[in-house]
Amino acid sequence: MREILFYRTASGYCPVEEFLESLSSKQAQKTAWVLQLIEESEIIPSRYFKKLTSTDEILEVRIQFGSNIFRILGFLDGNQVVVLNHAFQKKSSENATERSQNRGEPKERLPEQAARIMSDLQKYIAERRKTDAAFDEGFDEGYQAFKIGALLKQAREASGLTQQEVATKLHTKESAISRIENHAEDIRFSTLEKFASVLGRKLEVSIR
Secondary structure (H helix, E strand, C coil): CCEEEECCCCCCCCHHHHHHHHCCHHHHHHHHHHHHHHHHCCCCCCCCEEECCCCCCCEEEEEEECCEEEEEEEEEECCCEEEEEEEEECCCCHHHHHHHHCCCCHHHHCCCHHHCCCCHHHHHHHHHHHHCHHHHCCHHHHHHHHHHHHHHHHHHHHHCCCHHHHHHHCCCCHHHHHHHHHCCCCCCHHHHHHHHHHCCCCCCCCCC
């Protein structure tokens, strides 16, 4: 399990937190879902998280909300700590990549390990849920639906099948598969089982 931290300057300024606060409630909610997926999942679909080519190990988080695309840049500190240090809304930004590369040394970005009870991401989510009712509304249920869709897409791509091929096997439309993969809200358990079976996988349910 990864841990997401936000870069802060010596004065306490946090570029990523400032960016998150500038988003609407639902935009911030979707962004938090993607970041939480990165913390929790062993393998993350590249459309959400990848290393930028031709850079010095810069990582990119990509979030799409409607016609808007948000990008958050960062790097790995060790094997499991992801430090996010710049965010913007546009298709691409060479200057943004340069700014991400030029932040201070890792030791200046991270709080002491012993002082961290939860990641900066989880702290941010907890605080915003207390103060933003629209952000809090349906957060947990929505995240689970988003996560299921992301995992199904990941499994489908690993199986080498297209959405149309899965749709044909399930006797449905390609648009229905697309909707499931983008947000599997209110999907029937039996449909999940059939989807997994088509991919040669078995669906497992656990209660914690």
